Amino acid sequence: MRASGVPQAGALPLRAATLVMSFLLVLLFMVLAAPAHAFTIRGNVVNGTTGATVPDAKVAVVNPAGGMMQERELEAKGGRFEASGLDDKAPIYLLRVDYDGVPYNVPVQVDGADKDITVTVYESTSSWDGIKVSSPHLAASWQGNHLAIEQLFEISNESSPPRTATGDTGYFKLFIPADMESLTTCFVTSLGVPVDRTPMPTDEPNIYRVEYPIRPGLTRIGLAYKVPYAGQYTLNAKTLYDLEHVFVFLVDPEMQITSSSHTLQPSEPVHGMTAYSIHGVAKNSVVTLAFAGGTSQALAASQEVHVVPNDAHRIALYAMVPLLLVLLALVGISQRSPNPLTNAGVLSAHYELLVKRLARLDDLRAADAVSPDAYRAARDEMTARLGALAVRMRALADDGAAADASSEHASPAPESATRGHVSS
Numbered sequence: 001m002r003a004s005g006v007p008q009a010g011a012l013p014l015r016a017a018t019l020v021m022s023f024l025l026v027l028l029f030m031v032l033a034a035p036a037h038a039f040t041i042r043g044n045v046v047n048g049t050t051g052a053t054v055p056d057a058k059v060a061v062v063n064p065a066g067g068m069m070q071e072r073e074l075e076a077k078g079g080r081f082e083a084s085g086l087d088d089k090a091p092i093y094l095l096r097v098d099y100d101g102v103p104y105n106v107p108v109q110v111d112g113a114d115k116d117i118t119v120t121v122y123e124s125t126s127s128w129d130g131i132k133v134s135s136p137h138l139a140a141s142w143q144g145n146h147l148a149i150e151q152l153f154e155i156s157n158e159s160s161p162p163r164t165a166t167g168d169t170g171y172f173k174l175f176i177p178a179d180m181e182s183l184t185t186c187f188v189t190s191l192g193v194p195v196d197r198t199p200m201p202t203d204e205p206n207i208y209r210v211e212y213p214i215r216p217g218l219t220r221i222g223l224a225y226k227v228p229y230a231g232q233y234t235l236n237a238k239t240l241y242d243l244e245h246v247f248v249f250l251v252d253p254e255m256q257i258t259s260s261s262h263t264l265q266p267s268e269p270v271h272g273m274t275a276y277s278i279h280g281v282a283k284n285s286v287v288t289l290a291f292a293g294g295t296s297q298a299l300a301a302s303q304e305v306h307v308v309p310n311d312a313h314r315i316a317l318y319a320m321v322p323l324l325l326v327l328l329a330l331v332g333i334s335q336r337s338p339n340p341l342t343n344a345g346v347l348s349a350h351y352e353l354l355v356k357r358l359a360r361l362d363d364l365r366a367a368d369a370v371s372p373d374a375y376r377a378a379r380d381e382m383t384a385r386l387g388a389l390a391v392r393m394r395a396l397a398d399d400g401a402a403a404d405a406s407s408e409h410a411s412p413a414p415e416s417a418t419r420g421h422v423s424s
Helices: 014-032 311-336 344-366 372-409 415-422
Strands: 038-047 057-063 069-076 080-087 092-099 102-109 115-121 131-143 146-157 172-175 182-190 193-196 207-210 217-228 232-238 243-250 256-258 265-270 273-281 286-292
Touching: 038 057, 038 092, 057 080, 057 115, 069 080, 092 115, 102 115, 146 172, 146 182, 172 217, 217 232, 243 286
Parallel strands: 038 115, 131 243
Antiparallel strands: 038 080, 057 069, 057 092, 092 102, 131 146, 146 217, 172 207, 182 193, 182 217, 232 286, 243 273, 256 286, 265 273
């Protein structure tokens, strides 16, 4: 017979081949026809500077749960666009429009109803008229042979009419001392998520620019670096903008600080840190801060590692507790059922919870209420779990399509075979 020369180990059983063909036919049908659970985003693109619609703008629909995959690229004819047939199992989409050299992103949450969204873009400028800068905190701590300095800037773009400041002369600039030995981090907060940036040197010594557009609204830029410290250090920081106020925090209450350039007004301690405030810092002035004393946070000479609970660790634990509860819930469900996590609503709720906790963790870090190491560890863990949940949600959607195909176009399989196919 013809089949005698074919290795049976590599051949598909007739029943399996039938299921595969049925699945492919259903997928083809889903591509040619509108899905039963399609999601539609309609909207318009508006120029926030002029108030006019933006004709022929290119709108990209991005799926963060799919690895930032671009699902569609649409042309907003007459300023209007429509993206139909999107998968409603995705927890969120991003609408991205590039205009005048600046990308604009608008998140769209999927909650079962179609959405009508307005994407607002702005004209670009290099002028900083109407933009205010404040420095909510500058924190210092003694770490080994270094003084670790962390600074957060808040940039409020209140330009009228609103415009986006960008370009070499429009980017935000900051001062970094010449004796800096290492740059710990520099980030810009975008959509509540810190985005790493590398400060780029300018023609002026010790002045760097952060190449990130300052859109209308609030933008936060964080910077952390280390300088040599043996019990005394003087920081002479040039201010490049008029600062309404600066708050200075000493992580070690035993450390002393004085200023020969400005008045340091004592404030209420924050999370055990000594706090001071400076008000009305003029552009191009120099803020002189002299640090002295304190206790080094280096390891003891015995090299024993002691984990000492403090406010930062407790807050990091608070941020991690919901994650642990989610994981325990998932483990419990998987132990009770041979087909775990088939409820898309449960997965979506877990996803939204982690997103909210992640945003809360970012706020705590911005307020210097959690240490950099604890923040990075907690954030890496949360983002990894978010990715895992997103993959699982997409897998469930695919399994659901396959199950529908099997039930509609093939006879029911034995229970054991069905479980083996669906479970992962």
